Amino acid sequence: DAGVTQSPTHLIKTRGQQVTLRCSPKSGHDTVSWYQQALGQGPQFIFQYYEEEERQRGNFPDRFSGHQFPNYSSELNVNALLLGDSALYLCASSLRGHNQPQHFGDGTRLSIL
Amino acid sequence: DAKTTQPPSMDCAEGRAANLPCNHSTISGNEYVYWYRQIHSQGPQYIIHGLKNNETNEMASLIITEDRKSSTLILPHATLRDTAVYYCIVRWPNFGNEKLTFGTGTRLTIIP
Numbered sequence: 001d002a003g004v005t006q007s008p009t010h011l012i013k014t015r016g017q018q019v020t021l022r023c024s025p026k027s028g029h030d031t032v033s034w035y036q037q038a039l040g041q042g043p044q045f046i047f048q049y050y051e052e053e054e055r056q057r058g059n060f061p062d063r064f065s066g067h068q069f070p071n072y073s074s075e076l077n078v079n080a081l082l083l084g085d086s087a088l089y090l091c092a093s094s095l096r097g098h099n100q101p102q103h104f105g106d107g108t109r110l111s112i113l
Numbered sequence: 114d115a116k117t118t119q120p121p122s123m124d125c126a127e128g129r130a131a132n133l134p135c136n137h138s139t140i141s142g143n144e145y146v147y148w149y150r151q152i153h154s155q156g157p158q159y160i161i162h163g164l165k166n167n168e169t170n171e172m173a174s175l176i177i178t179e180d181r182k183s184s185t186l187i188l189p190h191a192t193l194r195d196t197a198v199y200y201c202i203v204r205w206p207n208f209g210n211e212k213l214t215f216g217t218g219t220r221l222t223i224i225p
Contacts, residue, residue: 004156009159033211042200042215056212090156090215099206101147102213104156 002027004105006091011080012111021076021108025093032074033102034066035090043090049074050096078110086112117201122220129175131188133219135201138182144205147213148186150197153170157215160186192214196223 005024013019031050035043042073045058049068055073068074072093078085088109118136125131137146147162161168161175163184168175174187188195200218204210 033213035213035215042217043213044215045212048211049213050209055209058212092156092211094211096211097208099145101159101162102211103159106154106156 004093006040006089006105006108008108009090009106010109010111011084012113014113015079015081015083018077018079019081019110021078021089021110023074023076023091023093023105025072025074025091027102029093029095029103030072031094031096032068032072033092033094034074034076035092035104037088037090037107039087046076081112082093083112086110116214116218117186119199119201119216119219121217122222124222124224125188125191126224127193128190129208131191131195131221133186133188133199133201133221136183137184137201137203140181140203141205143207144203144224146175146181146184147202147204148173148175149200149202149213149215151200151218152194152197160199191221191223193215193223193225195221211215 007022033048034046037043046060048056052068063079067075088107090107092104094102148160149157151157163175177184198218
């Protein structure tokens with residue numbers, strides 16, 4: 001039973017570029033959440049997707065957007081990259097409404113030059 | 114979601130019990146306490162959660178005080194692989210609220 005998988009594992013971009021990160025949830029899960037983790041800090045909630053719609057959002061600008069597909073997989077898009085966007089981006093999946101724990105992938109390390 | 118306070122770092126000898134405290138004095142009646150840990154270069158790993166009763170699973174035990182203002186995560190026989198950052202999170206798991214609010218956690222180092 002595969003857990004949460006994310007791709008790519010590492011990515012290098014330059015300022016102003018756009019990036020797309022991908023996530024496949026754990027089997028049986030229908031909700032995907034994205035988090036940003038800067039070096040030395042805890043993960044910060046970006047947003048959550050359920051039934052292909054954004055349902056909950058943290059304090060992140062509109063440059064951060066996402067998508068969920070019918071198979072529950074998800075993408076995180078970041079436009080107009082800034083140096084401060086360098087971080088580990090984590091995807092977590094869960095089964096909505098069942099108070100079951102979220103399962104995390106090992107993240108995508110994004111570096112902005 | 115209520116805020117939590119944890120010590121920034123702790124050491125524990127290998128084979129001993131590691132007791133990690135968490136203060137959540139503003140917790141409300143319907144909020145659960147969750148514990149996650151993050152080993153270097155990996156994503157957070159779920160450990161345990163509870164509402165008001167003590168909980169135990171194959172990884173750890175969770176002790177919540179009667180007034181629910183604090184809790185302790187217990188790793189009964191710590192090994193070197195338990196070295197990680199441990200996060201205590203309080204969350205109301207109502208339908209639609211999947212957000213986990215992480216603090217800076219406790220960096221636990223297991224000493225050989």
